[in-house]
Amino acid sequence: MNKAEILIIDDEPQIRKLLQINLESNDYKVIQASSGKEGLILSASHPPDLILLDIGLPDKSGHEILHELREWYNKPIIILSVQDNETDIVSALDHGATDYLTKPFRTGELLARIRSAIGRSQNTENSPIVSCGDIEVDLVARTVKRKNEAIKLTSTEYNLLALFAKNEGKVLTHQYLLKEIWGYSYQTETQYLRVFVGTLRKKIEENPNNPQHIITESGVGYRFQ
Amino acid sequence: MNKAEILIIDDEPQIRKLLQINLESNDYKVIQASSGKEGLILSASHPPDLILLDIGLPDKSGHEILHELREWYNKPIIILSVQDNETDIVSALDHGATDYLTKPFRTGELLARIRSAIGRSQNTENSPIVSCGDIEVDLVARTVKRKNEAIKLTSTEYNLLALFAKNEGKVLTHQYLLKEIWGYSYQTETQYLRVFVGTLRKKIEENPNNPQHIITESGVGYRFQ
DNA sequence: GGACATCTTTACGAAATCTTTATATCGCAA
DNA sequence: TTGCGATATAAAGATTTCGTAAAGATGTCC
Numbered sequence: 001m002n003k004a005e006i007l008i009i010d011d012e013p014q015i016r017k018l019l020q021i022n023l024e025s026n027d028y029k030v031i032q033a034s035s036g037k038e039g040l041i042l043s044a045s046h047p048p049d050l051i052l053l054d055i056g057l058p059d060k061s062g063h064e065i066l067h068e069l070r071e072w073y074n075k076p077i078i079i080l081s082v083q084d085n086e087t088d089i090v091s092a093l094d095h096g097a098t099d100y101l102t103k104p105f106r107t108g109e110l111l112a113r114i115r116s117a118i119g120r121s122q123n124t125e126n127s128p129i130v131s132c133g134d135i136e137v138d139l140v141a142r143t144v145k146r147k148n149e150a151i152k153l154t155s156t157e158y159n160l161l162a163l164f165a166k167n168e169g170k171v172l173t174h175q176y177l178l179k180e181i182w183g184y185s186y187q188t189e190t191q192y193l194r195v196f197v198g199t200l201r202k203k204i205e206e207n208p209n210n211p212q213h214i215i216t217e218s219g220v221g222y223r224f225q
Numbered sequence: 226m227n228k229a230e231i232l233i234i235d236d237e238p239q240i241r242k243l244l245q246i247n248l249e250s251n252d253y254k255v256i257q258a259s260s261g262k263e264g265l266i267l268s269a270s271h272p273p274d275l276i277l278l279d280i281g282l283p284d285k286s287g288h289e290i291l292h293e294l295r296e297w298y299n300k301p302i303i304i305l306s307v308q309d310n311e312t313d314i315v316s317a318l319d320h321g322a323t324d325y326l327t328k329p330f331r332t333g334e335l336l337a338r339i340r341s342a343i344g345r346s347q348n349t350e351n352s353p354i355v356s357c358g359d360i361e362v363d364l365v366a367r368t369v370k371r372k373n374e375a376i377k378l379t380s381t382e383y384n385l386l387a388l389f390a391k392n393e394g395k396v397l398t399h400q401y402l403l404k405e406i407w408g409y410s411y412q413t414e415t416q417y418l419r420v421f422v423g424t425l426r427k428k429i430e431e432n433p434n435n436p437q438h439i440i441t442e443s444g445v446g447y448r449f450q
Numbered sequence: 451g452g453a454c455a456t457c458t459t460t461a462c463g464a465a466a467t468c469t470t471t472a473t474a475t476c477g478c479a480a
Numbered sequence: 481t482t483g484c485g486a487t488a489t490a491a492a493g494a495t496t497t498c499g500t501a502a503a504g505a506t507g508t509c510c
Contacts (some may be wrong), residue, residue: 273498415498419497419498420499423499426499436500441497443498
């Protein structure tokens, strides 16, 4: 797992230092900008996972920076401010700030709010796909593709294939397969397996009479490759 | 346009009243619970779009309620508390609270944080319009078009379709769909789904007998494509 | 209070899936 | 080659799950 990168945009060196120490000791990678302009450039050249933005910058107002960032940046932006001013807070939040903390802030709270924001922003979009040759199993979407074409499987067929895919290359015994898919009390029903392996082969193998993916290990079980 | 629903869980009637007035005048629908237990029941029987949870409840601690809610509820939960205690804040945020405000809070700020939280949870990613073939779902306006013609859907039909549209290509289980649309305590009412999928198909499919968008995955759920 | 839209529930035929049985095939050793 | 155990295939039941219509219940708006 890569470290999450956090960009600090703040003109006060002491604050930056303080944040840097705290963040780095919590396993974040820290990038710093001392002005709004620099912050915009840095974030554009290498978008961080989260931005800590001081609202009171000398060159441009933090609100402007926030506005410009939000034209393209959609990960969390947490505002830090000496202003405990409701108008400011409301404006910042309504312009896309993820959170707003007033200085002096408690570092524990800041860290928790950072964790919360990053956790939320991690889009679960791209799902883990187990692929094996021309077969792709999407374990989240619960779909199967062969040569990029969707294949329709019944629930049990899918469960079986997913189990194979998760154990690519390993020999899975009859007992084990039956126990996992049908349950503990079905461990002797090897005929079920023969039937379902048969239908699976028809659906995913180029030539079902000469299977390349689901290999029979006679007397033991099956192996997926 | 449907009002967003907010559930208030707080034992102090004055606070509930204050929140109710403020929220309703900002066009939210308000539901109230005076205890944690009641809050859990209400949210399970009809999931609100956001929960305001007082951490200092008499029956169960707010932390417990938060924990129980988060086992299934994944929309925003904003904590309200008289405690300005860092340990409390960190714990709440780390256990899934979306935000944490200390009483007395400023109503303008609370409203802004509510807007922010609901906006974010709507998962409108980049474009507020999800399109899929000839179907277009506008998640902001809550409208649906087919071949550029507006389609009239009831609230529940829309909620279901929007949920499908946000998860294009993924198989959504009966359980999940029921939990999201009707609430945690409806997870076994699969007949609801059959009825509503039926009416949806009549409205959005070219040929409802041969659906191209809402595909049934027998024994598991449905998939939108 | 009544008309209307919407949601919930029930009933039943249709479709999909699973289970079982029967028969065919394969690999291997005597 | 023949016989045996293990495997594969096909197809007929059996069962579960789905889809649809329609009646009843509920809520909402004037």
